[in-house]
Amino acid sequence: MTDFEGLKALVTGGASGIGRATAELLAGRGAQVAVLDLDPSSVGKPLLAHRADVTDDASVREAVAAAVAELGGLDVLVNNAGIGAQGTVEDNDDAEWHRVLDVNVVGMVRVARAALPHLRASRHAAIVNTCSIAATAGLPQRALYSATKGAVYSLTLAMAADHVREGIRVNCVNPGTVDTPWVGRLLSKAPDPAAERAALEARQPTGRLVAADEVAAAIAYLAGPLSGATTGTSLAVDGGMQGLRLRPVGQ
Numbered sequence: 001m002t003d004f005e006g007l008k009a010l011v012t013g014g015a016s017g018i019g020r021a022t023a024e025l026l027a028g029r030g031a032q033v034a035v036l037d038l039d040p041s042s043v044g045k046p047l048l049a050h051r052a053d054v055t056d057d058a059s060v061r062e063a064v065a066a067a068v069a070e071l072g073g074l075d076v077l078v079n080n081a082g083i084g085a086q087g088t089v090e091d092n093d094d095a096e097w098h099r100v101l102d103v104n105v106v107g108m109v110r111v112a113r114a115a116l117p118h119l120r121a122s123r124h125a126a127i128v129n130t131c132s133i134a135a136t137a138g139l140p141q142r143a144l145y146s147a148t149k150g151a152v153y154s155l156t157l158a159m160a161a162d163h164v165r166e167g168i169r170v171n172c173v174n175p176g177t178v179d180t181p182w183v184g185r186l187l188s189k190a191p192d193p194a195a196e197r198a199a200l201e202a203r204q205p206t207g208r209l210v211a212a213d214e215v216a217a218a219i220a221y222l223a224g225p226l227s228g229a230t231t232g233t234s235l236a237v238d239g240g241m242q243g244l245r246l247r248p249v250g251q
């Protein structure tokens with residue numbers, strides 16, 4: 001498929017997991033793609049790579065400007081860089097709240113702010129934010145992370161309203177638990193990684209983790225010219241976790 005032929009895309013957090021799968025999918029469908037990441041050392045051709053920390057405004061502005069110059073414009077921004085946090089409201093101090101909000105929420109704002117002047121010049125401008133099922137379902141031990149993703153959801157709606165008349169669509173994807181290096185790190189810290197993985201799989205009605213490629217495909221749908229009438233939406237890619245209420249097996 002070459003529906004992205006001639007389009008230029010920037011993917012934050014594009015060196016790993018969902019971002020990497022998205023960057024590779026968009027490139028495979030004809031886009032020129034630049035990755036912006038804290039550590040882009042593993043990123044190779046055909047992807048372009050730029051180092052930036054989304055918590056550092058100067059670094060974001062510099063990397064976005066360099067990426068846009070190299071690409072020759074910008075049509076698609078995939079705002080995907082994010083980090084996790086565990087625990088209830090009692091478990092993280094103020095510094096950790098500020099740190100995770102800074103990456104997951106203000107990070108998206110910084111990149112969008114730097115990208116918007118370039119997106120305005122595009123005829124197919126789209127922003128896709130990586131949100132989470134944590135924005136729409138109450139998950140235990142995820143107070144801080146959920147608060148950041150709730151903010152990403154609301155930010156998506158507000159940005160969609162602000163920029164619709166400029167021809168810029170803004171949507172988000174809400175993944176369930178995705179089989180990425182991030183979840184691998186979480187599992188390796190669990191007392192019984194196999195049991196923890198089985199519990200995460202069982203939480204999703206499909207009985208398995210989501211694949212990064214499946215989230216990438218949803219992002220590509222929202223970013224592509226064929227979804228030109230879609231803005232201000234969230235697309236769940238969660239194995240049915242948000243919408244379904246199954247009876248226990250055998251009942």
Ligand SMILES: NC(=O)c1ccc[n+]([C@@H]2O[C@H](COP(=O)([O-])OP(=O)(O)OC[C@H]3O[C@@H](n4cnc5c(N)ncnc54)[C@H](O)[C@@H]3O)[C@@H](O)[C@H]2O)c1
Pocket residue numbers: 012013014015016017018019036037038039052053054055080081082083084103107130131132133174175176177178179180181182183
């Ligand atoms: N894996 C899941 O189960 C899951 C579920 C729902 C939502 N998400 C969201 O998907 C996104 C990607 O997650 P993933 O599982 O692919 O994670 P990952 O850890 O595999 O990849 C995240 C990437 O973001 C980069 N990054 C982190 N902090 C950064 C910063 N300050 N500046 C620039 N880059 C930075 C990392 O270097 C890494 O390459 C995140 O926003 C996450 O919240 C993940």
